[in-house]
Amino acid sequence: xxxxxxxxxxxxxxxxxxxxxxxxxxxxxxxxxxxxxxxxxxxxxxxxxxxxxxxxxxxxxxxxxxxxxxxxxxxxxxxxxxxxxxxxxxxxxxxxxxxxxxxxxxxxxxxxxxxxxxxxxxxxxxxxxxxxxxxxxxxxxxxxxxxxxxxxxxxxxxxxxxxxxxxxxxxxxxxxxxxxxxxxxxxxxxxxxxxxxxxxxxxxxxxxxxxxxxxxxxxxxxxxxxxxxxxxxxxxxxxxxxxxxxxxxxxxxxxxxxxxxxxxxxxxxxxxxxxxxxxxxxxxxxxxxxxxxxxxxxxxxxxxxxxxxxxxxxxxxxxxxxxxxxxxxxxxxxxxxxxxxxxxxxxxxxxxx
Amino acid sequence: xxxxxxxxxxxxxxxxxxxxxxxxxxxxxxxxxxxxxxxxxxxxxxxxxxxxxxxxxxxxxxxxxxxxxxxxxxxxxxxxxxxxxxxxxxxxxxxxxxxxxxxxxxxxxxxxxxxxxxxxxxxxxxxxxxxxxxxxxxxxxxxxxxxxxxxxxxxxxxxxxx
Numbered sequence: 001x002x003x004x005x006x007x008x009x010x011x012x013x014x015x016x017x018x019x020x021x022x023x024x025x026x027x028x029x030x031x032x033x034x035x036x037x038x039x040x041x042x043x044x045x046x047x048x049x050x051x052x053x054x055x056x057x058x059x060x061x062x063x064x065x066x067x068x069x070x071x072x073x074x075x076x077x078x079x080x081x082x083x084x085x086x087x088x089x090x091x092x093x094x095x096x097x098x099x100x101x102x103x104x105x106x107x108x109x110x111x112x113x114x115x116x117x118x119x120x121x122x123x124x125x126x127x128x129x130x131x132x133x134x135x136x137x138x139x140x141x142x143x144x145x146x147x148x149x150x151x152x153x154x155x156x157x158x159x160x161x162x163x164x165x166x167x168x169x170x171x172x173x174x175x176x177x178x179x180x181x182x183x184x185x186x187x188x189x190x191x192x193x194x195x196x197x198x199x200x201x202x203x204x205x206x207x208x209x210x211x212x213x214x215x216x217x218x219x220x221x222x223x224x225x226x227x228x229x230x231x232x233x234x235x236x237x238x239x240x241x242x243x244x245x246x247x248x249x250x251x252x253x254x255x256x257x258x259x260x261x262x263x264x265x266x267x268x269x270x271x272x273x274x275x276x277x278x279x280x281x282x283x284x285x286x287x288x289x290x291x292x293x294x295x296x297x298x299x300x301x302x303x304x305x306x307x308x309x310x311x312x313x314x315x316x317x318x319x320x321x322x323x324x325x326x327x328x329x330x331x332x333x334x335x336x337x338x339x340x341x342x343x344x345x346x347x348x349x350x351x352x353x
Numbered sequence: 354x355x356x357x358x359x360x361x362x363x364x365x366x367x368x369x370x371x372x373x374x375x376x377x378x379x380x381x382x383x384x385x386x387x388x389x390x391x392x393x394x395x396x397x398x399x400x401x402x403x404x405x406x407x408x409x410x411x412x413x414x415x416x417x418x419x420x421x422x423x424x425x426x427x428x429x430x431x432x433x434x435x436x437x438x439x440x441x442x443x444x445x446x447x448x449x450x451x452x453x454x455x456x457x458x459x460x461x462x463x464x465x466x467x468x469x470x471x472x473x474x475x476x477x478x479x480x481x482x483x484x485x486x487x488x489x490x491x492x493x494x495x496x497x498x499x500x501x502x503x504x505x506x507x508x509x510x511x512x513x514x515x
Contacts, residue, residue: 010501011494016439018475018482018500019375026439033438044443046504049511051372052453053472056479064363067381071359071388119422 013043017050120154127168129286130310132263137164140175141182144263147284149203169201169283171263174216188244190221190229199260203283211240212259222249267305267313273298277317278345285310287341296323296347314343322348355395358404359388365449366412373416373440383419387411409444416440448514460510464503471496472503 012029015021021029033040127133127145134144138156145151149168157163162182174182176195184191186202189209196216202209211220213234221229222242232249234240239259240251261268267284269277275297278289287310291297299321305313314325328342363384370380387408417440448456461469471489474480475496480488482496489496 007498007501010505011497014497014501014504020482030438040438041443042508043439044441045508045512047372048442048448049453049504049507050476051368052448052450053457053476053507054368054371054450054479055454055477057368057371057377064360067363067385068356068359071385071392074385074389075392 009039013046017047120156120158122152122154124150124152126150130284132265134263137162139177139180139182142173144171146170146262148286166200166202167204169199169203169262171197171199171260173197188223189242192219192221192231193217199256201259207243207245209242209244210259211242212256213238214256214260222247261304265307267303267308269301269303271300271302273300274321274323274345277301281310281313285341287343289343289345291345293347293350296321296345299323318348324348324350355392358391362405362408362449363388365451366408368450369409369447370412370416373413374419379419383412383415387415405449406445406447409442409447413440413442413444448511452514456511456514457507460507463510464506468499468503468506471499472507475500 009029009032012021012025012032015025016029033043125133125135125145127147127149129148132144132146134142135151136142137153139162141162143151143153143164146169149166149170151168151170152165154163157180160180162177162180163185164183165185167187170184172182172184172193174193174195174197178194182193182195184193184200186200186209187204189202189211191198191200191211193216196218197214198216198218199212199214200210211218211234213236215236218234219231220234220240220242221231223244224230224247232240232251234251237253237256238251239254239256240249242249255270258268258270262284267280269280274291278291281287282289301317301321303316303320305316308316318324323345324347325343325345328344330338330341332338366384366387367377367380370383371377374380374383390411391408420440461472464472467489471485474485474488475482482493482500486493486496
């Protein structure tokens with residue numbers, strides 16, 4: 001190995017250890033580790049020195065005595081089953097119960113032996129495009145899930161907070177519990193509440209994350225540098241938008257109805273430009289919409305659609321404004337699947353090429 | 354016996370778990386789980402190496418599971434578990450923090466002054482490379498080179514223990 005390459009690899013290790021390596025650098029390092037046993041050994045030894053010489057994290061570790069009490073408590077909690085078996089074994093020996101029965105019982109007790117603290121099981125619910133779902137969580141919180149969104153939630157909340165993971169849009173009516181805050185995490189933001197009603201929008205594929213507060217209070221954690229979050233408090237009837245690419249945050253006081261009306265199957269537009277209308281429709285119906293013609297982009301709409309099909313909505317838009325549209329014929333892709341439906345909207349009276 | 358093992362190893366093991374998870378509470382929980390298991394299974398377990406090596410190995414396995422679990426609930430950390438070579442240790446030869454504390458002073462004394470200073474700021478005081486660079490008025494790259502130099506020289510002088 002030449003020395004420049006060697007130095008580069010060592011820098012890579014140092015950056016990895018401090019948690020500053022990029023995903024690409026991590027992959028590169030992993031490749032280097034796989035290249036030879038000597039590389040791997042070198043890395044393991046250096047990593048050992050790095051972590052074992054860490055004195056700053058040691059300081060505020062909880063104390064050993066407290067931890068020992070904790071472990072002791074868990075051991076005693078579980079011992080009845082264990083003791084019962086030991087006693088039972090003695091009786092069995094005295095009564096000369098056939099060995100086979102003893103074995104059977106032993107087996108039963110062993111398999112019944114509960115793993116003390118039960119890990120929650122995570123469920124995932126996905127609302128197909130063009131549909132909505134509603135569910136109630138184990139703490140009584142109600143969740144409405146918008147089209148094309150998914151939510152991961154535990155079957156029971158045993159941690160010190162109630163955490164769910166959202167990709168898409170959902171409306172929450174959180175059951176009040178100040179001791180166990182309810183946290184919604186999207187791919188970029190976190191929303192913390194105790195007992196309130198709010199809407200969160202955060203598709204991992206879309207830059208903007210939005211939070212709308214209907215009642216109560218929430219605290220929104222927005223990512224800033226070094227994996228840290230800074231928090232912002234929101235007030236009733238506020239709508240927050242966060243752009244994960246630029247980091248820009250805007251909060252406006254607004255009629256929140258249009259942001260949450262989707263849960264009643266309504267698509268509500270309040271003087272919104274065609275671009276916004278198209279964006280919303282494409283999200284709900286999982287289609288691509290292209291607007292050809294600058295002059296219609298800012299045409300504004302005020303409309304409420306309830307449980308209408310895509311064809312009906314487009315027809316209504318066409319009737320109420322100077323636009324026309326057509327659907328692009330879909331040809332199967334090489335793998336046999338079909339691409340997303342695509343609709344072209346263009347100014348009426350022109351050719352929509 | 355159980356009490357002694359616990360009090361001798363607990364903190365060291367939490368730090369070991371911390372090197373995988375970077376989360377204090379989860380690390381403590383993982384180590385406590387391993388001790389509960391050790392207690393419950395102490396008649397069944399056949400420890401072929403040393404108790405230290407057994408504990409390290411159990412924690413390592415649990416930490417890798419922990420990452421898998423995290424991956425399920427948080428698919429942004431995908432790349433972490435796929436690059437699995439980064440994770441494992443040679444648990445039979447691992448030096449614990451408390452052991453390191455006894456031998457590192459002497460090894461550090463043999464390092465060039467600026468390398469030693471940089472290493473101590475990073476590992477003892479917990480400063481980030483950028484912070485050290487700002488304080489010493491040099492580039493981050495210089496800090497990274499010094500840290501890598503320190504690790505290399507320490508490895509040479511600690512090789513009998515590693």
